[in-house]
Amino acid sequence: PxxxxxxxxxxxxxxxxxxxxxxxxxxxxxxxxxxxxxxxxxxxxxxxxxxxxxxxxxxxxxxxxxxxxxxxxxxxxxxxxxxxxxxxxxxxxxxxxxxxxxxxxxxxxxxxxxxxxxxxxxxxxxxxxxxxxxxxxxxxxxxxxxxxxxxxxxxxxxxxxxxxxxxxxxxxxxxxxxxxxxxxxxxxxxxxxxIGSWANLSSGSYPKDADGNIIQGLSKGIDTYDSIIFSQEQHLIATLGLRDLIVVHTPDATLVCKKDKAQDIKKLTQILEKDKPVCVGFGVSNPQQARKIPRRP
The missing domain is CATH 3.90.550.10 (Spore Coat Polysaccharide Biosynthesis Protein SpsA; Chain A)
Structure with a gap:
């Protein structure tokens, strides 16, 4: 109730x-x-x-x-x-x-x-x-x-x-x-x-394709395996020869990192936010929010 x-x-x-x-x-x-x-x-x-x-x-x-x-x-x-x-x-x-x-x-x-x-x-x-x-x-x-x-x-x-x-x-x-x-x-x-972190999405509820990739948004790939690919606003991500990577595109920033470095993403977002008032969608605590964060003025 x-x-x-x-x-x-x-x-x-x-x-x-x-x-x-x-x-x-x-x-x-x-x-x-x-x-x-x-x-x-x-x-x-x-x-x-x-x-x-x-x-x-x-x-x-x-x-x-x-x-x-x-x-x-x-x-x-x-x-x-x-x-x-x-x-x-x-x-x-x-x-x-x-x-x-x-x-x-x-x-x-x-x-x-x-x-x-x-x-x-x-x-x-x-x-x-x-x-x-x-x-x-x-x-x-x-x-x-x-x-x-x-x-x-x-x-x-x-x-x-x-x-x-x-x-x-x-x-x-x-x-x-x-x-x-x-x-x-x-x-x-x-x-x-x-599933509140990028690296752990693989063990969560997101479906994987035949090559073990978790994909949200537009993506086309060749020889791409066990990776996480998120894209916003109809932006196409094209990949070739990737394995165990995280690729996230938001309107103001793009992230590419190894899965085993995902725990350090917060350090990177802190640097970016000091240098430029950008929206860093990949720094959110819940990956589902990465598709919904508005631009900062």
């Missing part, structure tokens, strides 16, 4: 979004256990996913703790954050959150057996995350308190926009999970495909 949809007045990253959801759910059920999921993931092995969520919910209900779902690494991935865990038989105590590493560190994490991929899936009681926000993000907490007092009143919409404009743009990982000491991890026995 429409009443269950929470609309932010502006994007302020995941800490603010989760905080808003927390105070809203708490009005309905103060003891609720909530599940936080990313919208740009494809989860396979449904039974393994549900088993992990049930286990995480049981742990979250036991007391004041924050539970993360981790995936055992199958390779030295640099596109995921990591959870360093203490040894345990069932549920692991998380010793620290680790940001996306370079390839050298990723190989060390894979070898050590003490690290899990951070799936970005969390389970907690609304009161537990509320306490964590109060402790680690006090300014966000104060703003949420004012929003909570305005809920159900005519001034709510204006109060929400006012407070949101003041919120720090920070993720739940940086703001809470890297600081909290009451974090546990449940290992998820399922495959996770993050």
């Amino acid at each position: 429409k009443k269950n949809l929470l609309v932010e007045p502006m994007a302020k990253n995941t800490a603010a979004a989760i905080g808003l959801a927390c105070i809203t759910i708490r009005r309905v059920d103060p003891g609720a256990v909530t599940l936080v999921l990313s919208s740009d993931q494809i989860i396979k092995q449904k039974s393994g996913f549900l088993k992990a969520i049930r286990k995480a919910c049981i742990k979250a209900e036991e007391g004041d703790c924050l539970v993360a779902i981790g995936i055992r690494p199958s390779r030295a991935a640099v596109e995921y954050g990591y959870l360093k865990i203490a040894q345990s038989k069932k549920i692991y105590k998380v010793e620290r959150f680790v940001e996306k590493p370079d390839i050298k560190k990723a190989k060390a994490y894979l070898k050590s057996k003490n690290y899990l991929w951070n799936a970005g899936i969390f389970v907690w009681k609304v009161n537990s995350i509320h306490k964590a926000i109060k402790r680690h993000l006090p300014k966000l907490y104060s703003g949420l308190q004012r929003i909570e007092k305005a809920q159900g009143k005519p001034k709510y919409k204006n109060q929400l926009a006012k407070e949101y404009s003041r919120f720090e743009n920070i993720s739940i990982d940086y703001g809470i999970m890297e600081k909290a000491r009451n974090i546990y991890a449940v290992v998820g026995d399922f495959l996770l495909a993050d």
Whole structure:
């Protein structure tokens, strides 16, 4: 139902979004256990996913703790954050959150057996995350308190926009999970495909042609294999002799890079945006948006 949809007045990253959801759910059920999921993931092995969520919910209900779902690494991935865990038989105590590493560190994490991929899936009681926000993000907490007092009143919409404009743009990982000491991890026995990055589209839901290419827009190619090709505004991309490349054309910029360098695209967009006010569609977090970004004035 429409009443269950929470609309932010502006994007302020995941800490603010989760905080808003927390105070809203708490009005309905103060003891609720909530599940936080990313919208740009494809989860396979449904039974393994549900088993992990049930286990995480049981742990979250036991007391004041924050539970993360981790995936055992199958390779030295640099596109995921990591959870360093203490040894345990069932549920692991998380010793620290680790940001996306370079390839050298990723190989060390894979070898050590003490690290899990951070799936970005969390389970907690609304009161537990509320306490964590109060402790680690006090300014966000104060703003949420004012929003909570305005809920159900005519001034709510204006109060929400006012407070949101003041919120720090920070993720739940940086703001809470890297600081909290009451974090546990449940290992998820399922495959996770993050389609919020160009390199991971190959494991997502986009169809491939006979040569393993993912193509959106106009493209003609010869001897082109296992590549991602996106084009906007009826612009034809012609390729010859490509393999494992990403080619993206937007109205103001064209990107050509190797798939294994896709994690560095943000660095490139930062340089481009400093040099010239262009629209860099390939720098968006979700590749689906690359066809819809308007030009900047």
